Amino acid sequence: xxxxxxxxxxxxxxxxxxxxxxxxxxxxxxxxxxxxxxxxxxxxxxxxxxxxxxxxxxxxxxxxxxxxxxxxxxxxxxxxxxxxxxxxxxxxxxxxxxxxxxxxxxxxxxxxxxxxxxxxxxxxxxxxxxxxxxxxxxxxxxxxxxxxxxxxxxxxxxxxxxxxxxxxxxxxxxxxxxxxxxxxxxxxxxxxxxxxxxxxxxxxxxxxxxxxxxxxxxxxxxxxxxxxxxxxxxxxxxxxxxxxxxxxxxxxxxxxxxxxxxxxxxxxxxxxxxxxxxxxxxxxxxxxxxxxxxxxxxxxxxxxxxxxxxxxxxxxxxxxxxxxxxxxxxxxxxxxxxxxxxxxxxxxxxxxxxxxxxxxxxxxxxxxxxxxxxxxxxxxxxxxxxxxxxxxxxxxxxxxxxxxxxxxxxxxxxxxxxxxxxxxxxxxxxxxxxxxxxxxxxxxxxxxxxx
Numbered sequence: 450x451x452x453x454x455x456x457x458x459x460x461x462x463x464x465x466x467x468x469x470x471x472x473x474x475x476x477x478x479x480x481x482x483x484x485x486x487x488x489x490x491x492x493x494x495x496x497x498x499x500x501x502x503x504x505x506x507x508x509x510x511x512x513x514x515x516x517x518x519x520x521x522x523x524x525x526x527x528x529x530x531x532x533x534x535x536x537x538x539x540x541x542x543x544x545x546x547x548x549x550x551x552x553x554x555x556x557x558x559x560x561x562x563x564x565x566x567x568x569x570x571x572x573x574x575x576x577x578x579x580x581x582x583x584x585x586x587x588x589x590x591x592x593x594x595x596x597x598x599x600x601x602x603x604x605x606x607x608x609x610x611x612x613x614x615x616x617x618x619x620x621x622x623x624x625x626x627x628x629x630x631x632x633x634x635x636x637x638x639x640x641x642x643x644x645x646x647x648x649x650x651x652x653x654x655x656x657x658x659x660x661x662x663x664x665x666x667x668x669x670x671x672x673x674x675x676x677x678x679x680x681x682x683x684x685x686x687x688x689x690x691x692x693x694x695x696x697x698x699x700x701x702x703x704x705x706x707x708x709x710x711x712x713x714x715x716x717x718x719x720x721x722x723x724x725x726x727x728x729x730x731x732x733x734x735x736x737x738x739x740x741x742x743x744x745x746x747x748x749x750x751x752x753x754x755x756x757x758x759x760x761x762x763x764x765x766x767x768x769x770x771x772x773x774x775x776x777x778x779x780x781x782x783x784x785x786x787x788x789x790x791x792x793x794x795x796x797x798x799x800x801x802x803x804x805x806x807x808x809x810x811x812x813x814x815x816x817x818x819x820x821x822x823x824x825x826x827x828x829x830x831x832x833x834x835x836x837x838x839x840x841x842x843x844x845x846x847x848x849x850x851x852x853x854x855x856x857x858x859x860x861x862x863x864x865x866x867x868x869x870x871x872x873x874x875x876x877x878x879x880x881x882x883x884x885x886x887x888x889x890x891x892x893x894x895x896x897x898x899x900x
């Protein structure tokens with residue numbers, strides 16, 4: 450029961466404010482609470498009761514020695530004082546959480562015992578709500594967490610877990626109740642991982658008893674449900690539990706449903722999580738985001754993400770929307786480079802003065818037929834270039850023979866070897882004279898030799 454500090458009326462535990470005056474309701478103080486307040490009066494001033502759990506009760510208190518700093522004071526239930534195993538578990542919680550210093554993990558200020566030996570932990574006091582409360586409110590409103598908000602919460606939880614995992618500390622009970630949503634000085638969302646009450650410190654001598662399962666069945670990892678020993682668990686066990694939490698945030702439902710703890714354990718081991726569209730057909734989640742969550746829930750831990758941060762980074766990337774087409778950079782104008790066509794060979798006219806054409810033997814050429822005068826100009830047609838045999842073959846045609854050229858009216862072209870530059874042709878008269886001198890010299894030599 451809760452009580453209104455203004456009108457002193459009582460209300461059920463699910464009420465947060467007084468319906469009459471709107472005052473914040475507090476838990477009714479019990480005789481044990483009064484006795485505890487007396488024991489801790491030298492160090493703390495009990496303000497009100499915040500809540501109670503399986504291990505103990507949490508109070509809002511002021512730490513007198515530190516300027517009345519507000520703290521969340523967690524005190525172990527008196528009925529467990531005779532249970533050595535439970536006391537040891539409580540001490541492990543204090544030792545584990547106290548070693549973690551990170552913005553996304555609740556800060557532990559001190560851990561001591563009261564005058565009667567009752568252990569307590571003074572922790573950072575957080576104003577806000579648990580993820581469990583946020584999920585309940587969203588369910589009442591008929592909505593789920595947006596993908597972007599889910600990715601932000603996951604990233605901050607993953608950073609806190611990464612700090613714990615570096616110290617060899619596993620949480621082993623990741624669930625919405627242990628994820629607290631608050632706000633920073635500028636109103637930004639701040640997420641805290643709380644209650645490392647069943648954390649396993651690897652170098653600790655504390656061991657879970659055989660047959661005992663620590664954790665919440667609906668959020669247990671496959672390894673925990675299968676009964677893997679505490680010493681064989683690693684960070685991927687927390688990744689699985691975190692995957693269950695993200696699945697619930699995006700769909701509003703747990704991946705597995707059961708009415709008994711044993712039923713949850715069996716489904717974690719035997720069944721695959723159903724697709725999002727099966728449990729929430731009206732929820733629009735990108736397929737890439739769903740694939741990331743399903744990988745975190747893989748039965749084989751070797752197929753999961755190696756760390757919570759890997760899981761968070763992958764989900765953040767998958768949740769990032771593609772840029773709209775209008776935001777894409779504009780491309781420059783298309784430049785088309787055209788190769789200029791090969792110029793067509795056009796026959797051209799050449800004028801030759803036939804009166805100046807010499808006969809090959811040195812005389813004048815005969816006048817052209819048709820009565821043209823010696824000084825007449827005769828237009829000649831320069832034939833188009835005839836492709837070589839190689840070019841003709843490349844073009845898929847055969848070079849034209851002299852007979853085919855004649856039939857087609859084309860002039861017969863006789864190819865000649867090109868003349869080398871600087872070489873002058875020697876006249877036949879000179880050749881004959883030189884040959885005669887050589888013969889004369891040979892004859893003279895023979896006569897001189899014999900006579």
